[in-house]
Structure formats: structure tokens, C-alpha cells
Amino acid sequence: MKALTPRDLALKVLSAGNRSPGFTERRLKKAFEQNPHIDERDRAFATNLVQGVLRWRLRIDRSIEKASSLPFKKINPQIINILRIAIYQIFFLDRLPESAAVNEAVKQAKKKFPDHVAGFVNGILRNICRRKDQPVFPDPKKDKVSYLSIYYSYPPWLIKKWIREIGGDSTQSLLSAGNKIPELVIRLNSMKIDRDSLLKRLKEEGVGSEPTTFSPEGIIINSLKGPVNRLKTCQEGLFQVQSEPAQICSYFISPAPGEKILDICSGLGGKSTHLAQLMRGRGTVFALDINHPRLIKLNENSRRLGICNIQPVVADACSHLSSLFRQPFDKILVDGPCSALGTISRHPDGKWCRDGNDIKRLSGLQKKILNQGTPLLKKGGYLLYMTCTISKDENEDVVKYYLETNKEMVLENLGDHVPDWGHDLIDDSGFFKSLPHIHGIDGFFGALFRKL
Numbered sequence: 001m002k003a004l005t006p007r008d009l010a011l012k013v014l015s016a017g018n019r020s021p022g023f024t025e026r027r028l029k030k031a032f033e034q035n036p037h038i039d040e041r042d043r044a045f046a047t048n049l050v051q052g053v054l055r056w057r058l059r060i061d062r063s064i065e066k067a068s069s070l071p072f073k074k075i076n077p078q079i080i081n082i083l084r085i086a087i088y089q090i091f092f093l094d095r096l097p098e099s100a101a102v103n104e105a106v107k108q109a110k111k112k113f114p115d116h117v118a119g120f121v122n123g124i125l126r127n128i129c130r131r132k133d134q135p136v137f138p139d140p141k142k143d144k145v146s147y148l149s150i151y152y153s154y155p156p157w158l159i160k161k162w163i164r165e166i167g168g169d170s171t172q173s174l175l176s177a178g179n180k181i182p183e184l185v186i187r188l189n190s191m192k193i194d195r196d197s198l199l200k201r202l203k204e205e206g207v208g209s210e211p212t213t214f215s216p217e218g219i220i221i222n223s224l225k226g227p228v229n230r231l232k233t234c235q236e237g238l239f240q241v242q243s244e245p246a247q248i249c250s251y252f253i254s255p256a257p258g259e260k261i262l263d264i265c266s267g268l269g270g271k272s273t274h275l276a277q278l279m280r281g282r283g284t285v286f287a288l289d290i291n292h293p294r295l296i297k298l299n300e301n302s303r304r305l306g307i308c309n310i311q312p313v314v315a316d317a318c319s320h321l322s323s324l325f326r327q328p329f330d331k332i333l334v335d336g337p338c339s340a341l342g343t344i345s346r347h348p349d350g351k352w353c354r355d356g357n358d359i360k361r362l363s364g365l366q367k368k369i370l371n372q373g374t375p376l377l378k379k380g381g382y383l384l385y386m387t388c389t390i391s392k393d394e395n396e397d398v399v400k401y402y403l404e405t406n407k408e409m410v411l412e413n414l415g416d417h418v419p420d421w422g423h424d425l426i427d428d429s430g431f432f433k434s435l436p437h438i439h440g441i442d443g444f445f446g447a448l449f450r451k452l
């Protein structure tokens with residue numbers, strides 16, 4: 001069987017036809033597992049192609065529409081993806097000759113379609129190359145939303161939503177920030193090493209790195225050859241991959257040794273392991289999630305990090321949590337299921353997998369989970385609600401509802417609970433709000449409540 005090229009892999013992933021959040025990322029990972037012969041350079045190229053097409057899909061499709069005599073909707077979906085991969089290279093990969101992108105696309109078309117289809121692909125791409133410097137965008141003075149939608153490649157509904165919530169100028173900055181290639185960030189394991197020592201160890205492994213701006217335990221990886229889990233420092237449990245704002249959230253709940261803490265919707269356990277780490281391994285973190293395979297992965301990470309005070313619990317956070325636990329918790333973290341609109345730079349498929357109905361549905365889930373968690377909190381205890389979205393419906397509006405329906409809970413000003421390094425991340429209402437276009441990190445939200 002002939003080995004797949006990076007472009008073939010990208011085409012296979014993009015043509016899989018599933019719009020669920022995170023599917024493309026999982027499909028890409030599976031493709032690599034099925035083709036272990038592909039070296040790291042080709043894996044990186046295939047990933048770049050997939051992520052790049054998702055990041056710029058609407059602008060790319062506009063170019064196809066302008067260059068094709070055939071209506072866009074009548075073009076075979078696989079041909080569209082062949083064209084998308086090539087156009088992404090033509091417009092966004094400066095080091096790659098245009099001729100190489102065109103020729104490889106024609107080869108891909110010939111593998112699956114008659115010669116006249118390959119000729120169609122060749123004609124469109126040659127046309128685009130000739131007209132590369134000619135604008136294909138709507139007039140921003142006549143239709144600002146359509147212009148922003150195509151220029152920055154975002155769905156119109158999302159642009160309209162952000163303009164309503166944060167204004168036109170801020171929206172444009174946010175769109176631009178969301179199209180930047182994100183940095184890989186890790187969190188050091190303070191139970192085993194300090195930041196300066198880990199930076200030194202990473203340098204010895206040939207990894208370029210620097211401290212994060214806010215989190216005192218974060219490190220940005222600047223240059224890395226191969227998967228991060230192949231590093232000896234990773235295998236020794238000296239760090240965990242975790243975004244900077246996710247690291248910051250753990251500090252807001254001020255976990256202390258000996259406490260009993262519940263992490264609702266723990267996922268793969270990034271925050272659970274951080275809470276346990278900040279507790280110096282004393283006390284217990286109950287990591288609750290509906291997805292059993294995620295908790296298996298959490299256990300694996302815990303063992304690697306040398307953390308033994310996490311208790312995984314498989315349960316639905318939306319129903320009857322009070323029946324699972326006999327004693328109240330000192331603190332509760334609710335990492336609500338959300339639209340993830342704050343992490344679009346990291347997961348560009350999120351732009352195309354969500355709509356307004358999803359946000360309404362997810363905000364309903366968030367309210368249910370908060371209501372389920374409240375009876376489990378002891379008097380005087382703290383509950384932290386956080387999301388990785390910048391959607392008002394899922395953040396401030398959920399907080400308002402929660403306070404109206406749970407009179408025993410009061411909102412705390414996070415400015416009174418955060419170390420000096422985090423004050424710039426707290427807004428005038430006392431919420432944690434990290435914004436990609438302002439702080440240069442993923443968009444997160446956090447609100448802290450205390451039980452009377």
C-alpha cells in the first residue's frame with residue numbers, strides 16, 4: 001500500500017464530514033496512529049494544513065467562488081477540500097512555491113477523479129495565482145459584518161454577537177487574535193521542580209522555552225521537535241500541558257492542604273492535578289466527570305506526576321449529585337461545558353461547530369450543574385464557576401441566574417482573592433476575564449461564590 005503524503009492525510013481528515021467539536025483534532029490523531037511511518041516533519045505539515053484550512057476556510061471559499069465558473073454548491077466536497085488545501089498554501093505558506101501547491105493538488109484530483117476534474121482544479125488554482133493580489137472581500141462600508149466574516153473567516157452570527165457584546169473595534173481585534181497560531185504552554189509540577197530548574201532542563205533537551213506572563217508555574221514552549229510527551233522531563237512528571245488561564249483558575253479557589261475539594265466536569269484532569277499539587281498532596285480532590293475514558297487518562301497523568309490524592313468519580317453532573325456524597329466539600333470547582341469560543345486559536349473548528357442554539361443549550365446545562373453542586377458545599381465554603389468562552393450568555397448571564405435562584409450564595413470579588421500577578425485579569429465586576437486580543441492568552445471567565 002502506497003504511503004499517504006501529508007496533503008493526503010489532510011484531505012482525509014478534512015473530508016471526514018463530522019461537525020462535532022473536537023472531531024477534526026481526534027481524526028487527525030487517529031490518522032497519525034494509523035500511519036506510524038510518517039515522520040515528525042510531515043506530521044507537523046499535515047497538522048498545519050488541517051488547522052490552516054479550518055482557520056481560514058471562509059476566506060479560502062470566497063476565493064474559490066470568485067475563480068470558478070461552476071457554482072460553489074455544485075463542486076464535489078472532496079474537490080473543494082483539495083482546493084482549500086492548495087489555496088491555504090498559496091496564500092499563507094510563503095516558503096512553499098505556488099507551483100508546488102498547484103501540482104500536488106492536481107495529483108490528488110487525478111488519484112480519485114477523471115482527467116477533466118483535475119483540469120478543473122488546475123484551472124481554478126492557476127486563476128487564483130494570477131489574481132492573488134486582487135481583493136475578493138465585500139466593501140466594509142456597505143456591509144461591515146460580511147467583510148469581517150470573510151476577511152477574518154468567522155461565521156456572521158458570531159461576529160454580530162460579539163459586536164453587540166464588546167463593540168466593533170474590539171471585535172475586529174478579537175477576530176485577528178483568534179486566527180493566530182497558539183503557543184504550547186505547560187505547567188510545572190511544583191512538587192518535583194521549580195520553574196528556573198525546569199527551564200534549564202528543557203534547554204538541555206533542546207527545547208526553547210520562557211516563563212508565562214501571568215501564571216507563576218507556566219512555561220511557554222517556543223521550539224520543539226516532536227511530541228511533547230516524548231520529552232524526558234514530561235515522562236519524569238515534571239510538567240503537565242495546560243493553558244495559562246486554566247492554570248490561573250486554580251489559584252482563585254485557594255486550595256489548602258487537608259481540604260476536601262470537588263472538581264465537577266474534571267475532563268482529563270488538568271485542573272484536578274493542579275489543585276492536588278497546590279494542596280501538596282494532602283487532602284482529597286474528587287474529580288467528577290461523565291466520561292469514563294477521560295478519568296482513565298486522568299489516572300495515568302496523576303501517576304506520571306506522582307499525585308495520589310485524587311479520587312475519580314464517574315457521574316452525570318446534571319443530576320442527583322447529593323446522593324453520591326455524604327459529607328460537604330470545603331470548595332467546589334465547576335468547569336462548565338461551554339461553547340469554547342475563547343479557545344478558537346487553539347481549536348479553529350470551533351468556529352464552524354457552534355451556533356446560537358448551542359450557546360442557549362450549554363447555558364442551560366451550566367445552570368443545572370451549578371444548582372447540583374450548591375448543596376454539596378459547606379457553609380462558608382467557596383464555589384468557583386469557570387468557562388473557556390467569552391460569551392455573555394454563558395458567563396455573566398449564568399452568574400445572574402445563579403445568584404437569583406440560590407439566595408444562600410454571594411458573589412465574591414476575585415480581586416480580593418488573586419495574587420498581585422493576576423490583578424490585571426479581574427474586571428470591574430470582580431470577574432476573571434482573560435481576552436485573547438488584550439492579554440494574549442485564551443479567553444476564560446471565572447466567578448467566585450461563597451456560601452452563607
